[in-house]
Amino acid sequence: MLGWGGYDLPQLYPQYVSKHGGLFRYEAWRSEEDGIQRLAEGYPADVVFPCSYKLNEWHATGRITHLDTSRIDNWDEILPRLKQLDGAIRDGKPVWVPIEWGQASIVFRTDLAPEYVHNETWSILLDKKYTGRVATFDRGVDIGVVAGLLAGIPDVRDYTDAEHVAKTSSTLQKLLGQVRFVSNDPAPVERALAAGEIVAATAWNESLARLKQQDLPVKFMNPREGAVTWVCGLSIVQGTSHLDKVYDVINAMLSRASRAWAIEEFGYGAATREAFAAVDARLLAARGLSKNPEKLLQGAIFQAEIRGAAAFQELFEQAAGGF
Numbered sequence: 001m002l003g004w005g006g007y008d009l010p011q012l013y014p015q016y017v018s019k020h021g022g023l024f025r026y027e028a029w030r031s032e033e034d035g036i037q038r039l040a041e042g043y044p045a046d047v048v049f050p051c052s053y054k055l056n057e058w059h060a061t062g063r064i065t066h067l068d069t070s071r072i073d074n075w076d077e078i079l080p081r082l083k084q085l086d087g088a089i090r091d092g093k094p095v096w097v098p099i100e101w102g103q104a105s106i107v108f109r110t111d112l113a114p115e116y117v118h119n120e121t122w123s124i125l126l127d128k129k130y131t132g133r134v135a136t137f138d139r140g141v142d143i144g145v146v147a148g149l150l151a152g153i154p155d156v157r158d159y160t161d162a163e164h165v166a167k168t169s170s171t172l173q174k175l176l177g178q179v180r181f182v183s184n185d186p187a188p189v190e191r192a193l194a195a196g197e198i199v200a201a202t203a204w205n206e207s208l209a210r211l212k213q214q215d216l217p218v219k220f221m222n223p224r225e226g227a228v229t230w231v232c233g234l235s236i237v238q239g240t241s242h243l244d245k246v247y248d249v250i251n252a253m254l255s256r257a258s259r260a261w262a263i264e265e266f267g268y269g270a271a272t273r274e275a276f277a278a279v280d281a282r283l284l285a286a287r288g289l290s291k292n293p294e295k296l297l298q299g300a301i302f303q304a305e306i307r308g309a310a311a312f313q314e315l316f317e318q319a320a321g322g323f
Helices: 014-020 032-040 052-059 122-126 140-151 162-178 186-195 205-212 243-253 256-266 273-277 281-286 309-319
Strands: 097-109 134-136 179-182 200-204 218-220 228-236
Touching: 014 243, 014 256, 032 052, 052 228, 097 122, 097 186, 097 205, 097 256, 122 134, 122 140, 122 162, 122 200, 140 162, 140 200, 140 309, 162 179, 162 309, 179 186, 186 200, 186 205, 200 205, 205 218, 205 256, 205 281, 228 243, 256 273, 256 281
Parallel strands: 134 179, 134 200
Antiparallel strands: 097 200, 097 218, 097 228
């Protein structure tokens, strides 16, 4: 498998390990772009681990093939909405198996900002009461989506309209005037939240899990404006000579045991309903999840390629000159 670092763990493939006596060869890419390039150049992978917003680029390599869903044990357990994401189907046939998802939202200290416990909104980042006590992402594309949500533009993945860019740019200036720092690295964000240096920050699910382990009063918002959601899964490389083992990998990773373990250890949502049924409700809540994944995903803003990303990146770099 060619995929993300940190996924060469036997707990993620219990059925495969039991059947074959050990793990398959796992190669971690430096970035998803690196993985796409390596596959395009002929890297001999059998299965890859794409995220939905990059599926069209993976298809462009010419090496992704269709799935035989009759060979995927838990296919019918997968949340239907995830199967329909852009790029998941080619020529009327599935080419990608959703495995897990996570969300970018606001993690905040409920003891320091109690008025937001029942008022979950991205607007906490612009609350003048907390000037200098919030933090946000530092990558143009990520912070662009946050600024777009705060600006209220129709599609936070589209910055081709000059009026929407101007509105988002103005909001970005206000946001950067509010923050204590910007960072895509969760470590300094978690340290600052733990110390009470900041009361709220943009973060991914896994930060909540680590902060909860410190017994801190924190909450992962389900904002009324929607949460930014990534989904990653598996695709088969055309011409693999190990097709039976590839389906063993897919079935192992999509199994109830694997997905429940990933929820508990990583705090990511599972693509299958049954995984949520296997995890204690209190532990799910501590991960910012619940027994009803469909409800959590109702307002999801699924990651997609940002249209006009280069123009917005330039705006961000100009606005963030001091950071």
